[in-house]
Amino acid sequence: MHVELKILDERLRAQPPVYATPGSAGLDLRACLQAPLELAPGACELVPTGMAIHLADPGYAALILPRSGLGHRHGLVLGNLVGLIDSDYQGELMVSAWNRGPAPFTIQPLERIAQLVIVPVVQAQFREVEAFGQPSVRGSGGYGSTGRS
Numbered sequence: 001m002h003v004e005l006k007i008l009d010e011r012l013r014a015q016p017p018v019y020a021t022p023g024s025a026g027l028d029l030r031a032c033l034q035a036p037l038e039l040a041p042g043a044c045e046l047v048p049t050g051m052a053i054h055l056a057d058p059g060y061a062a063l064i065l066p067r068s069g070l071g072h073r074h075g076l077v078l079g080n081l082v083g084l085i086d087s088d089y090q091g092e093l094m095v096s097a098w099n100r101g102p103a104p105f106t107i108q109p110l111e112r113i114a115q116l117v118i119v120p121v122v123q124a125q126f127r128e129v130e131a132f133g134q135p136s137v138r139g140s141g142g143y144g145s146t147g148r149s
């Protein structure tokens with residue numbers, strides 16, 4: 001699959017976004033900051049990535065997901081909220097970085113802070129009904145209805 005990529009921050013040319021291994025699902029996203037950014041405990045900031053993509057095909061979307069390595073190395077302190085990138089979004093990719101820990105956390109310029117995963121999606125045709133055509137085993141059960149633990 002081909003995706004158009006715009007590099008908006010020249011510093012990324014030295015470290016272009018690539019899949020780390022042939023089997024990698026995610027492309028690392030870097031914090032394109034001019035200076036270190038300190039996040040207070042509980043704070044959440046939008047961090048620019050210096051790049052934009054255009055998927056163009058409505059059958060795909062991209063997800064911005066946390067990097068497990070980063071979270072673990074820092075004692076599960078820095079996370080990011082999952083971001084959904086629409087196929088027709090052409091603006092700069094932004095990462096919503098969240099300090100989950102009890103102490104301030106500093107993101108360094110060009111640090112790898114999240115990863116981008118491209119996934120197929122379905123735009124369904126919704127048809128309003130009064131009642132569903134068939135009952136299901138689950139019905140409206142949820143929130144732990146299938147067991148006690």
Ligand SMILES: O=c1ccn([C@H]2C[C@H](O)[C@@H](COP(=O)(O)OP(=O)(O)OP(=O)(O)O)O2)c(=O)[nH]1
Pocket residue numbers: 064081082083084085086087089092093094095096
């Ligand atoms: O972590 C994120 C989440 C979103 N976006 C961009 C891409 C996405 O296509 C666009 C809009 O995101 P979303 O649809 O989640 O936002 P919304 O709050 O529903 O706003 P909108 O009315 O613009 O759709 O913002 C990012 O760059 N990073």
